[in-house]
Amino acid sequence: DHAKTIYEKSKPGRRAFVAPELDVPKHELPAKFRRAEAPKLPEIAEPEIVRHYNRLSKRNFDLDSGFYPLGSCTMKHNPKLHERVAALPGHARLHPLTNPKRAQGALELMHSLQVALGEIAGLPHVSLQPSAGSHGELAGVLVTRAYHEDRGDFRTKILTPDTAHGTNPATVTMGGYEVVKVGTNADGGVDIEDLRAKADDQVACLMLTNPNTLGVFDANIEEIAKIVHGVGATLYYDGANLNAVMGKTRPGDMGFDIVHYNLHKTFTQPHGGGGPGAGPIAVSDRIEPYITKPQVVKLEDGTFDLDFDRPKSIGRLRGFQGNFGVFVRSYAYILSLGGDGLQEASELAVLNANYLLAKLRELGVTDLLPPAYDRLCMHEFVLSGAPMKRELGLKTLDLAKRLLDHNFHPPTVYFPLLVEEALLIEPTETETKETLDAFAEAMAEILREGAEDPEIARNAPYGTPVRRLDEAGAAKRPVIRQPL
Amino acid sequence: DHAKTIYEKSKPGRRAFVAPELDVPKHELPAKFRRAEAPKLPEIAEPEIVRHYNRLSKRNFDLDSGFYPLGSCTMKHNPKLHERVAALPGHARLHPLTNPKRAQGALELMHSLQVALGEIAGLPHVSLQPSAGSHGELAGVLVTRAYHEDRGDFRTKILTPDTAHGTNPATVTMGGYEVVKVGTNADGGVDIEDLRAKADDQVACLMLTNPNTLGVFDANIEEIAKIVHGVGATLYYDGANLNAVMGKTRPGDMGFDIVHYNLHKTFTQPHGGGGPGAGPIAVSDRIEPYITKPQVVKLEDGTFDLDFDRPKSIGRLRGFQGNFGVFVRSYAYILSLGGDGLQEASELAVLNANYLLAKLRELGVTDLLPPAYDRLCMHEFVLSGAPMKRELGLKTLDLAKRLLDHNFHPPTVYFPLLVEEALLIEPTETETKETLDAFAEAMAEILREGAEDPEIARNAPYGTPVRRLDEAGAAKRPVIRQPL
C-alpha cells in the first residue's frame, strides 16, 4: 500500500542510528524525571527510510515538474544555485549566538540584503526578523501600535479592503485591533468614498495590497495615501504582490509607511510544501524607532554588528535573527538578477499574465470564465466561474480538479472572496510562452469536454495518486495522529 | 508529450548561461580554425532544463524506490552519507595533478582503501586504477601477460568457464589471448576433468568467479587452484560476487593470484544508470611488479606519494589515478561497517538469498521455476523458466515484464547462458524480509494469473511510461541521434 506510514513499516530492533561511544562515566537521571516508556518512534533502517520518503515524494506535484499558477503565491522558479550557497558550512553550521565579530560574513550578507530590499521598496529601514508574510504583517501592526502609542495616541481600528488576504484581518485581531472592512469599486480598486467614510481618528492603519488580489493596480493610490495620512494613520503594504512592480514603482514612493516582503515569493525561496519563508518589513523614518531588535547595522569602521540598543523597539518577534537561510537565497537572487533583472522579472511577470489572459480570450475560455475585471492586469488576474457553473453545471472546484489530470497545478480557487467562483491565476515570469499556451489549451479543452459531458470534470481527478477525498469526514471525526 | 527531447524544447535566443565579463582584450582565432556554425545545442533557460530532467527522472525506476534484485549487479542500498563526503570541496575540486605533498589527504584515503581491500581479498597489493570491473579484468589479463613474458614465457590461451560473465571472454580477446571454454559439472562448479584436459602450458590464466554466476560456491576451489598453478598459469578472481564471502573466505586464501573488485557493487557506489564504477585489482607478491603505475605508497616518514618508478609495470590504463570519487564512497562504506560489519553484510546477503529461495519454494513458485541447482545458494541463485514456458507458455521475459507492473525491478534474465530461460536473483543484504516476502508473493501471483490467462503477462507491462518497445526495429534502422 502506497499510503502506509513509516510507523507501519517499523519493526522492533531495527535502526539507522549508531550512537557514538560512551567515553565518559555513565550518569543516570533521577528516577522521578526519567521517562518510563520511550516514545513510539519508528524502528527502521536507512534504506527503508529513504524509500519511504522517496515514494512519498512521488505522491507530490512540484514546481520543478510543472506549471504552478497558484495566484498570490508567486511560484516562480527556484534557482538551484541557492541551495548550494545556503548549504555552505560557513552558513549552515553558524550558531546564531556567535559573537558578531566572528559572524561578519553573515551580518554583511544581512546588511546588504537590507539595503537592497530597502531600495526595492523605497523605504530605507529593513527588519529581517519576521518569519513569514503573516509574521511581517504582525510586525507591521505592532510597530503601528508602538508608533501611535509613543505619541500617546491610542487607536482601536485597522482598515482592510474586502479583497485582502485572510492574513490581514487575522493579523489585525492578533494585534489587538478591530477589523474594519473597506469596499471595492467598479475598477477593482479601493472604494474611495467608503474609505473616506471609515477613515477616522480611531483608525491606526490601512493595510493594502497593490496590485491587489484582483491583479489590479489601484490607480488612486496617491489619493488613498492622502486620506489615510490625513487621519494620522499608517499605510501598510502587503508585499505578497510585490513581484508585479519591482523597479516600476515603489511602495515608499506610493506613500506606504510599512511594507512586508514575502522572500519566498518575490525572492524565490523554495516553498517547501508550506515553508520556510521569511517576511521582513521595511519602514519609513518615522516608524524606524519601533522596528524589532536586534537590528543589523554597519559601523563606521565598515564592520557589522547587532544593535540591541533600541529603546523604542517593539522588541523581538522570534528567537535569534530570523530565517537566515532564506536571506542567503534571496541575496543570491538579487545578486544574480541585479537591478535591471529584477525590473525585467516584474515586467515579464506582467507580460505573462496579460498574455495568458489574452490567450484564454482567444480560445473562448473567458466566455464561460470571464475576468472579474475586464482590463489589463498586473502579474495575476481573476476569472469568475459563475457563467461556467450556470451554463455547464461545473464549479470552479471541478475545473481545478480536472486540471490535475492535465498535469497542471490549479490556480488559487475561491479567492478573492468577492468574486463568485473565483480563479486567481499567477503565471510568474519564469514560465515559457509554450507553457502558457498549453495551460490555456487545457482550460479550453476542459470546457469543451464539460459542454459535452460535465460528469467527467465533476468526478475528476482520475490520474492522481488518490481521487477526491472526504474532507468533511476528516473534519468531523479528526484523525490527526496515528494511534500506536 | 513526455518523450520530447531537450532539443525539441529549444528556442533560439533562450539561455541559462551568463558569461563572465570579457576583462581582457578580445582575441580571435585564425579563420581557418574557427568553426563556421555553432553546434546545435539546446537553447533553453534553467527552469525548463530542470523540469526536463526532472520529468525524465520520473520515467526511471530506481533502487531508492524499490526492490532491484538484478543478479550479479549487487544492487545494495547506497548510503546517503557517501554523496556528502564525496562532494567535499577538498575532494571534489582537487586537481589530479596536484603535487602529492599537497594531496596527502587523498593519497592517505587511497592508501587506506588499498590496505582494507587487500585484507578483504587476502592479496596485499592493490591497484586502484581500473575504471570498472571489465577494466579490472583487462588489467588482470595484462599483468598476467607481463608476468609470463617477463619470464620469457609466451602463452596464447586463457580459460573461462561457460558460466562466466560476458566480460571475461571479451576481455581475453582484447588482451590478445584465445578464449578456451571450460564446462560446468552437475553441482554447478567447474568441470574438473574438462579443466584438467584443457590446462596446458599454453594457458596463461583461468578466470573464475567464485561463487559463480549460478550462485554456487565451487567447493573444489583448492583442486582447481592446484591444476591451474600446476601448468604455471595464473588464477584470476572475478570479484563481481565478492559480496557473498567478505570475512568468510578470501580469494587470496583460495589460491587466486589476481582479483578485481567492483566497488560499485560490493562497496556500494551508486550505479548511476550505468556507471561510474571502479574496478581495482589486488595481486599476490609475484604479480606485484607488473601492476599499473602510478601506485600510491606510504613512505617511511608516514607521508604518502605516487610511485612512478615501477620498471616492470604494465603502465597506465587510463588518465590520472582512477575514479577517486568512487574510492571516497567505498572507504566511507568500509569505515561505517568495519570488519565485522562487512562480514555480517555477506552473511545477511547469503541469508536473504536463501530465504527468498525458500519462500519461493514455499509458495510453489519453484514448481514452474525450479532452481538450476537445487541446494543452498550463496548471495544469489538461478531459476529456470523452462517448465513455466512449457506449461504456461510464458517466457522468462514475460515474467520479467509482468514484474514491472508489480513495481519490482526484474532479476537478470537469460543469464547465465547455460540455464534455459534463466532468471538470476540477487536480493542483497540491505533488503527487509517484508520486501522479499512481497517479491515472492508477486512471483506467485504472476504464475497464478498466468495459469488462468497467459496473455496478460505476454502483453505486460501495462502501467509503465511506455510498454514493450520495438527493439528489433531499433537495431535494424538505428536512429541513434536526433537530426537537428
Added chain:
Amino acid sequence: MSRYTSATETDRQEMLAAIGVESIDDLFADVPEGVRLGRPLDIAPGKPEQEVFARLRDLAAKNVSAEDEISFLGAGMYDHYVPALIDSILSRSEFLTPYTPYQPEISQGGLQVMFEYQTAISELTGLPVSNASVYEGPSAVAAAGWLAHTHTKKTKFLVSESLHPHSLETLATTSAGWGTTIEMLPVVNGLTQLDEVVGDDVAAIFVGQPNFHGAIEDIAALSQFKGSALLVVQADPLTLGVLRSPGEDGVDICVGEGQTLGNRLDFGGPSFGFFAASQALLRRMPGRIAGETTDVDGRRGFVLTLQTREQHIRREKATSNICTAQALNALAGVIYLSWLGREGLVELGELLVSRTHYARETLAAIDGVELWHDQPVVREFALKLSKNAHEVVEFCSARGVNPGFAFDDNGLLVAITEQRSKADIDRLAEVLKEALA
C-alpha cells in the same frame, strides 16, 4: 534577458500582439506618473552564477562556524549532527518546491509527512494534538499565549524567570495589544518557584524544560498549582527520550524549538517550532493540521483539516494568522526522528546526560567556577565564573574553543551535543582553566 526567464524578443512581440498593446510599458499604464520610479533600481547589474557563488562563498568564509572551532554554544540551538539522508530527501524537488497542499490529490506526500510528523510530536510530548509546525520556538511560546488568552479569556501570564529570554521577549512583543500582563515567577537554585494554586486571572504559566539554565524542572509539581490556567512548557524535543513527557505531567500545551531535530544551525533559521496540546484545545490550535481520510474509491488519504480555524477561512476570527509555516523543516524533523528511532532517541539522550554531567563536574572542579544551580541536567548547564564571562568567551574562542553562551556578567551556559567528545570537553576544561587563572 533577465535570469531564469524565457521570453525571447520574438516571444515578446508575439505576446504583446496577442494582448493588443505596443510595449511592455503599456501594461503598467495604471501606475500613476507620480509614483513611477523613473530610474533604474540602484542595485548592481546581475552577475554570472560563478560570481554569485564566489561572493557567497567568500562571505561564508568570513564566519567562524561550528566547523571551525570546538563549540559549546547552545542556548536554544545546538550543533547536532544532521545525517546525510536528510539532505538527500529534502533536496527532492517534490518536497522542496511545492507550496501548502491545497490540492490534496497531488499532495499526498506532503500531507502524509505532516500526519507522520504530528504523530511523532504527539508521541514525544505525550499530548494528543499536534499541528504541522509553527515558525520556531519563541514565537511558538507567544502563539501558546494567544491561545491561552483567547481560550481562558484571562489576562495574566506567569512566566518563569528561567524561560528562555527570547521566548519571554517574544511573548511580550506579541501580546502588546492583548491587554494582558506578564508577571515573573522566581527561580531558586535553578528551579521555578510556585507553591500555591495560581489566581483565577491567570491565563497561562510558562516554564522551560529543561529551562534556560539547563535545569530539569519538576513539571509534575508545578502542574499541581496551575488551577484554571493553562500550563505551557517550552521543551527541547531531543531530551524527550529520557525526560518524562509533558503530557503525563499535566501540561496543557507543549511548544518548542525543533532545530535540534535534524535541522541545521543556519545562524538561527529556518528551523521549525512545534506546538502540541491537550484534546480540549484542538479547535483552538494555530496553523495547519493534516488528518486521515479516504477518497471516493475508498483509498486512504490525507487532507488539511479543521481549516475553519485558519485565517483564509475565518479571517478576523481565525485562531491565528499563520499561513506559511515550516513544512520542509518539520520534514527534516520527522526524518531525523525516524533515523534516530525509538531506541536511538533514548541512547542519544543518555549519552548527552552522561557527557553533560561529566562536563559539569569537570568544569566545576576548576578554580573560579561555581555551579549556577545543582539540579540534574540533560544537555546544558549554567556556571558562575569568577571573571567576566564575555571576556572568558573571547579568551577561549581565540584558542579555538567556544566555551558557550555568556549571560549576565558572570554566567556561562555550556551545551553538549554528541559531536562534543570527552576529548573536546577536556580541552574546554584546559582552556577555561587558563582563562580563569
Added chain:
Amino acid sequence: MSRYTSATETDRQEMLAAIGVESIDDLFADVPEGVRLGRPLDIAPGKPEQEVFARLRDLAAKNVSAEDEISFLGAGMYDHYVPALIDSILSRSEFLTPYTPYQPEISQGGLQVMFEYQTAISELTGLPVSNASVYEGPSAVAAAGWLAHTHTKKTKFLVSESLHPHSLETLATTSAGWGTTIEMLPVVNGLTQLDEVVGDDVAAIFVGQPNFHGAIEDIAALSQFKGSALLVVQADPLTLGVLRSPGEDGVDICVGEGQTLGNRLDFGGPSFGFFAASQALLRRMPGRIAGETTDVDGRRGFVLTLQTREQHIRREKATSNICTAQALNALAGVIYLSWLGREGLVELGELLVSRTHYARETLAAIDGVELWHDQPVVREFALKLSKNAHEVVEFCSARGVNPGFAFDDNGLLVAITEQRSKADIDRLAEVLKEALA
C-alpha cells in the same frame, strides 16, 4: 546489526527456519575448511555516521584544492565552474541509483538522456555516431586503437608526440597483446608533422586537438595524408564551439575526456570519455548506444540498441569488453551543454581564447619565459622557463598560485578557465616574475 541492514534477531530466526538450517554458518557449508578465513577481518569496527563524516572531512582538509589556491593546473582536467543545477539533477535517486537500463519500459529517463547525449556529442564532433560514454579520455584513445586495429586489420599506430602522454601510455599498455607497434610523429613548433600519405600498414593516426602543448593542430591538413588509416583525434569538447569540428576535417574517430563538461575534478575521476565516429564504424563501436523506437502502442521510446556488438551477447567476439561506463557523468555532460546552450558554448570558448592569449602574452613578457610554440591556442599553452619548472611550481604554490603543470625540465603548461579572471592572471604574472628573478 551491520549498517544499512534490517534483519533483526527475530527475522533471522524466522528466515533460518524457513530455509531449514540452524545457523547462518550452515549456509557457508560449501566453503572448504581449508580456505575459510577463521578470524575477523583486520579492519577496525564500524563507526557512527558522524565519525565517518569527520574522518573524511579531515582527510579532505589535508588537500589543497582549487578552492584553496589560484590554480592554473590543467593538462587534461580543468577547474571549470560546475553549475548548481547539475548537482540538483544528479542527486535525484532516479538517476543516481539505478543500473544500466536493461528494462527499457522503466528506464526511459536514462535511455532518453543517452540519446540526447549522443546527439550532443555528434553535434560537437561533427560525426554522425556517438556511443553513450566510455570510461574517460586516455582509455577512449586506447579503445579507438582497438577499433582501428580490428577494423583495418593493420598493426601500426602513428602517434603524435603532442598527444597527451597519458593517452600514449594507455594505448601502449592496452595494446600489449595486439601485435601492434607504435611509432611517433614528430612535433615542430607545436604542430604534428605529417607531409606524405602514411603507409598502408597503418591502422590509425592519433592527434590531440588542441594538443598536449595547447596548440591548435591543422587537422584538415593532417587528414589529407591519412591514406587508408583511421584518423583519431582526441579533442577537448569544450573548445568545439570555437574550433572546427573534427567531422568536417575528415576525422574518423573523435574521442576525449568529458570532464570539462560539467564534471568535478574529483582528483581525476569519475568523469567520462566520449567516443564518436563516422557512419562506417557504427557496428564497431564499443559500449552502450541508445536508439529511438516505438512501443506496442506506437508511443515514442528509447532502447539500448546494436547490442550484438557487446560483450554480454557476443562475448569473445564483442567489439569491446566495456560494461559499466559513466552514465551519470555523461548526464552531467549533457546538462552542462544544455546549460551553456548553443550561444553559450561559443561565448565561453571565445572568452577562453581571449583570456588564454592574454595570459600567454602577459607571461611571455616576463624575463626568463619563452613560448614553447607560437601556434594559436584556446585554453592552454606551454612555456619554456629559464629555471626548473618543478621548482618554479613549488615557489609559486607556496604563494597561493599554482602556475600550472611542470613537464620535462623547463616546460610549464598553463590552463585557463572562466574561473581565472584577468586579475588572477596578473597575479600569476607577478608571482612567476618573482620565481624567475
